[in-house]
Structure formats: structure tokens, C-alpha cells
Amino acid sequence: MRRTVDWADGAVVIIDQVALPSEYRTLTLRTVDELIDAIRRLAVRGAPALGAAGALGVALAAFNGSDVAVEAERLASARPTAVNLRWGVTRALTRLGEGADAVLAEALALLEEDERLNREASGLAAEVVLSACSRRPLRLLSHCNAGRLATVAWGSALGVVWHLHARGLVESVLVDETRPLLQGARLTAWELAEAGVPYRVQPDSAAALAMARGMVDCVLVGADRITANGDVANKVGTYSLAIAAAHHGVPFVVVAPSSTVDTTLATGAEIEIEERRADELTHFAGTRVAPEGAAVFNPAFDVTPAALITAVVTEHGVFKPA
Numbered sequence: 001m002r003r004t005v006d007w008a009d010g011a012v013v014i015i016d017q018v019a020l021p022s023e024y025r026t027l028t029l030r031t032v033d034e035l036i037d038a039i040r041r042l043a044v045r046g047a048p049a050l051g052a053a054g055a056l057g058v059a060l061a062a063f064n065g066s067d068v069a070v071e072a073e074r075l076a077s078a079r080p081t082a083v084n085l086r087w088g089v090t091r092a093l094t095r096l097g098e099g100a101d102a103v104l105a106e107a108l109a110l111l112e113e114d115e116r117l118n119r120e121a122s123g124l125a126a127e128v129v130l131s132a133c134s135r136r137p138l139r140l141l142s143h144c145n146a147g148r149l150a151t152v153a154w155g156s157a158l159g160v161v162w163h164l165h166a167r168g169l170v171e172s173v174l175v176d177e178t179r180p181l182l183q184g185a186r187l188t189a190w191e192l193a194e195a196g197v198p199y200r201v202q203p204d205s206a207a208a209l210a211m212a213r214g215m216v217d218c219v220l221v222g223a224d225r226i227t228a229n230g231d232v233a234n235k236v237g238t239y240s241l242a243i244a245a246a247h248h249g250v251p252f253v254v255v256a257p258s259s260t261v262d263t264t265l266a267t268g269a270e271i272e273i274e275e276r277r278a279d280e281l282t283h284f285a286g287t288r289v290a291p292e293g294a295a296v297f298n299p300a301f302d303v304t305p306a307a308l309i310t311a312v313v314t315e316h317g318v319f320k321p322a
């Protein structure tokens, strides 16, 4: 299965996530500008995938003879919330003094590690889910996309589904469509269908009702930044999902590689939340749905307090807040 983000013939090659699920195609990005545009359009997205893209972007800059420090900062600030983007750029820069080939080698090493670390984190999280839920097989609920499309391969929250599905322990997955960009309906549904996992797409606003009706054994989500106290930034809607889960006594498990942990921030209050364009809400599939001049609040993420989270699991095990 093709990597979500990769390097080929001097270019960054990505699966075009804007085109899914109607078209599976790749994009070949030969300049930092093209890569930054792809990041901002969410053609490549998801915290670990952004880390990989950032690292490969530094290699692009090094081979293109650009001012690498300037291009690296442009890459690292292309989207502010996922800590992995800046982490990947910074890691690639550590080898700049050895030349472009060394930068690329470091970036490729990061890509190799990403699949392994997400497999390990999601494998440990699968055991946490099983210990938290008595019912078998499991009825899971996911928000946004934290599958292989959000990582270099495998996946984080959806990586748990792959582990459990292989053992016959998944009855079905309720997939939050995840407004406004529909990463759930478009990407998570596509991944689950590819894997043959039974699923149903639902409006984000139906999640609490599903829990009230006893349809959910565990909520599984990824993360974009985890602070020292265990607060978690993730796709907008995660916080309200956690409140509903807490109200209904449903386990709420966050899965992420340790590159998503940012202990330089004490709490989630310090996380910069990306706000996106108004037309992501005022229009739907290119058609205006809100009045001309409608004001918009369009945060791409929110912050879930650690107190609402059953467990944050990385490849090192259950994260212990500072």
C-alpha cells in the first residue's frame, strides 16, 4: 500500500486527500511552495503526515538551493496547531550542515519510524480499549481521520481498529462525518471500506444520541498536540465528543505517536488553534449555503481537557501527565 507521503525522483509525492474518496491519485510536489500549498489545502494532512511532509520539505529546499532556513520556517508555520509539522522540519534541519543528502536521509528515517511508532502506539491502545470495554465485539466511534492517511502509513486511532479488526473484535465503527471538511465521511469511511470494516457515517451532532442509545463502547481519536498536563488538541468537535462520552460513561481514548506530545506547553490553553477560511462554512461543494456577508467562526481544532480523557496512548504506553 502506497505511503501517504513519500519521496521519489527529487520530489515529495503525496496521496491527494482532497480528491478522495471519488478519485485516488497522487501529487508530485517539486517546490516548497507547492508543498506548502498542499499542506494548507489539506491535500496532505494529519499530524504525523504533516511531520513527514515538513521534513521532506526541508530536503526539497536543500536540494533546490533555496535559503533553507527561510523555507524551513515557511513550512513549519504553514499550519500552527499540529506540533508534528515544526517537529519534522526541526529534525530534518539537524542534518543541514552535512548537506542535502543527509537532510533527506534524516527525513526518510522519520518516515520509516512513523509507521513503526504508530503501529506500536495503536497496538498498546488496542489493549487499553479492550481493558476498558467489557462488550465483544466492539462498537467504536471515530472523529475526523486518524488513519493511514493522517500518518505515513498504518494510522493512530484507526490503527487501533486495524489491530482489533484483525482479531475479529470490531462489530462496527460510527464515523463522525467531521464538518466542515468531512475528513470522516470522505477519508475514514474510505479507509474502513478498503479494510472491509463495517461502518456507518453519522452527523457529528448525532454522536451524543448514539451514546445515549448505548451504541458506542469506546470513542477513539487522534491528536495534533498533547501538552504536559495531558490536554489534547484535535479536530474541532473532539471536545464536545469527550463531554458526551464523560456524561454517558463511554471510554474516550486518544492515540498518537510521541512526536505529538509537546511538553514545552503546560496546558492546552497555550495551544494555537488554527482558524480557517469562511468559505469552508459559507459554501458546500462550491454552492453558497450561508447569506452573503455571513460572519463565521471556523476553528479547525479544539482542546479536550485531560480530565475528560480515559487514556492518551503513545508508543511508550499510557501518557502520564506532568
Ligand SMILES: CSC[C@H]1O[C@H](OP(=O)(O)O)[C@H](O)[C@@H]1O
Pocket: 042, 045, 046, 047, 048, 143, 144, 145, 146, 147, 150, 151, 156, 157, 183, 221, 222, 223, 224, 233, 234, 235, 236, 300
Ligand atoms: C493522526 S493525527 C490526525 C488529526 O489531524 C486532523 O486534523 P487535519 O485533518 O486538519 O490535519 C485531525 O485533528 C485528526 O485527528
